[in-house]
Amino acid sequence: MADILIDVQNATRVYTMGTRTLYALREVSLQIERGEFVAVVGPSGSGKSTLLNLVGGIDKPTSGQIWVDGTRIDVLDENALAIWRRTHIGIVFQFFQLLPTLTALENVTLPMELRGDNGRNRRKRAEAMLERVGLGARMMQLPSELSGGEQQRVAIARALVNEPPILLADEPTGNLDSANAEGIITLLRELGDAGKTILLITHEANLARAAHRTLLMRDGQIVPEPLPTLASSP
DSSP: OOOOOEEEEEEEEEEETTTEEEEEEEEEEEEETOOEEEEEEEOSSSSHHHHOOOOOOOOOOOOOEETTTTEEEGGGGGGHHHHHHHEEEEEEEHHHHOOOTTOOOHHHHHHHHHOOOOOOHHHHHHHHHHHHHHHSSTTSSSSGSSHHHHHHHHHHHHHHHTTTTTEEESSSSTTTTHHHHHHHHHHHHHHHHOOOOEEEOOOOOHHHHHHSSSEEEETTEEEEEOOOOOOOOO
C-alpha cells in the first residue's frame, strides 16, 4: 500500500474582494507519496502558490481537508500550526529571505534556535547541512558576499536543517541566472532521488522535468496535461 504523506481532499479556496468572489482553488484533490518529488506548473493565477500555502499550513481552505503525515492541519489553530511547521515543513522561496547581518552558518541555525536545540548541536548540524549543499567553505560569509545560487543553497540548507519530512519550494530558481539555476536544479533532483518529499512550484520547464511527477494547473484546478519528466534514479 502506498505511503501517502500529503493528502489534499476537495480543497477550495475563495477570496472575497469587495463584491467580487475569486476562486483560487476549485475542489482540488492531490495525493503525494512519501519520497516523491512533484512539480506543479501553470500560468500566473492558476492556483499553484495557493496549493503550496495550504500544504504548508500558511493558509487554510474555504472548504475541503488538508492531511499531512496523518494530521489534518486545516483544523489546527495558529499556535498549533506554528509548532507543526517547525517539525514537518521546510520552505524555500524565490528571494532567499536570508537575514543580511548573519553569516550563512548563523542563518541555517535559526530554525533550530526556534525549536530550542542547544548551541553545540545547532552548530554541528548547520555545518553538516551546509557541507551537504556544497557550501562548506563559505559558511562564514554574509549573504552579500555570496552569489545568488549560493544564497539559495543556504536557504535550502536552512529549510532542511530540522530534517522535516517535506520540502516546499516556491519558484526556487526564479531569481537566478541560468548557471546558478542549473546548480539548484541538480541539488533538488539529488534531494528528490535521495528520498526527500518535495512539492515544487515553478515556471521553469527544466526544473519541472527534474521531478518524478509534474502536474499542470489552470484556473484553480489540476488538469490532465502533465509535462514529461526525467526518469528518477533507481
